[in-house]
Amino acid sequence: MSNTIVELKDVYKTYDDGFTALKDISIKLNQGEFYTLLGPSGSGKTTILQAIAGFTEVTSGEVLFDGKRINDIPANQRQLNTVFQDYALFPNMNVFENVAFGLVVHNVKKAEIEQRVHDALKMVQLEKYATREISELSGGQQQRIAIARAIINRPKVLLLDEPLSALDAKLRKDMQYELRELQQQLGITFLFVTHDQEEALAMSDEIFVMNKGEILQKGDPVDIYDEPINHFVADFIGESNIIPGKMVADYQVAFLGHQFECSDAGMRPNEPVEVVIRPEDLVITSPEKGKIQVKVDTQLFRGDYYEILAYDEQGNEWLIHSTNATKDDSVVGLAFGPTDMHIMRYNESEAKFNSRLESYED
Numbered sequence: 001m002s003n004t005i006v007e008l009k010d011v012y013k014t015y016d017d018g019f020t021a022l023k024d025i026s027i028k029l030n031q032g033e034f035y036t037l038l039g040p041s042g043s044g045k046t047t048i049l050q051a052i053a054g055f056t057e058v059t060s061g062e063v064l065f066d067g068k069r070i071n072d073i074p075a076n077q078r079q080l081n082t083v084f085q086d087y088a089l090f091p092n093m094n095v096f097e098n099v100a101f102g103l104v105v106h107n108v109k110k111a112e113i114e115q116r117v118h119d120a121l122k123m124v125q126l127e128k129y130a131t132r133e134i135s136e137l138s139g140g141q142q143q144r145i146a147i148a149r150a151i152i153n154r155p156k157v158l159l160l161d162e163p164l165s166a167l168d169a170k171l172r173k174d175m176q177y178e179l180r181e182l183q184q185q186l187g188i189t190f191l192f193v194t195h196d197q198e199e200a201l202a203m204s205d206e207i208f209v210m211n212k213g214e215i216l217q218k219g220d221p222v223d224i225y226d227e228p229i230n231h232f233v234a235d236f237i238g239e240s241n242i243i244p245g246k247m248v249a250d251y252q253v254a255f256l257g258h259q260f261e262c263s264d265a266g267m268r269p270n271e272p273v274e275v276v277i278r279p280e281d282l283v284i285t286s287p288e289k290g291k292i293q294v295k296v297d298t299q300l301f302r303g304d305y306y307e308i309l310a311y312d313e314q315g316n317e318w319l320i321h322s323t324n325a326t327k328d329d330s331v332v333g334l335a336f337g338p339t340d341m342h343i344m345r346y347n348e349s350e351a352k353f354n355s356r357l358e359s360y361e362d
Ligand SMILES: Nc1ncnc2c1ncn2[C@@H]1O[C@H](COP(=O)(O)OP(=O)(O)OP(=O)(O)O)[C@@H](O)[C@H]1O
Pocket: 015, 016, 017, 019, 021, 039, 040, 041, 042, 043, 044, 045, 046, 047, 048, 195
């Protein structure tokens, strides 16, 4: 038996002005998993949440909840809640009243409301704040209250639209841990929206990478990081060196005038490719020992590593993360192994949902 709780099938959304914000979106969300929609501003992330929540009607395609079509079910009758970026708390109600709201409107008995508000506040570690006014809370506390309010009626799915974006960097990191823990404790499905790739990699069981209304890749964070499907994903997820080259034969790739052993196969001989090497997979060595030589341009100390910007003879830019500093303007060698390279078909972005993507399907 499938444990899919939410499904979008072939969904398109064209707004009244003729702009198509979602193109052929098909996703499945299983019970109890943490999913993230990740993409740049305007890629359609919020539109997907709104389609699931019932705040926007899809132009075509199906929205399913627990196997049933819900396209025509109003938002307030869907068994899910949304946490918004701006919290959307009621300023004229105190913490207790805000959190209790979803139960009060459903005529739940007073004693039960008290118990459940207490439990929800405890979950977000604010049980002592029940009588506080909203204006007396910090941004992080307000966000926690918004989450407590959203989980009070035990929805099967929680939609979170950039819930951490208004918080400062430190608090944002703390809340990432807390949200992940909360999701695991509650065992409900989270669909989280962010344009912050680090946040997506840190928190998710599965990520959907979006651009221009389409899902380009889905997979667990390690898959997405190690095996980006195209230039856009490689560039958007973490930092990458992306070098044009061509496949010579299975397990042999050529770039910058040299041939290298790699771990990829199955492409045509001479097929144009792009080679992705992550900055942390490059090792600085002497020019003689390096597979390629680069000239150091600048370096920035990032606390636990140096971020080094260098150029090869052909003028390609190289980003290297190294625990040791180098000298500006020095020529160094770069070492890397076959598994440090990920080979992508050139222009793969145009081959939508191709065979490689299907291999992510269960
Ligand atoms: N009511 C509307 N009418 C017309 N276009 C809209 C409407 N709402 C959203 N759009 C457009 O649809 C596209 C997707 O918007 P959406 O809010 O889903 O993106 P997003 O990925 O969530 O972006 P952000 O990270 O900035 O919130 C954008 O180009 C946006 O301008």
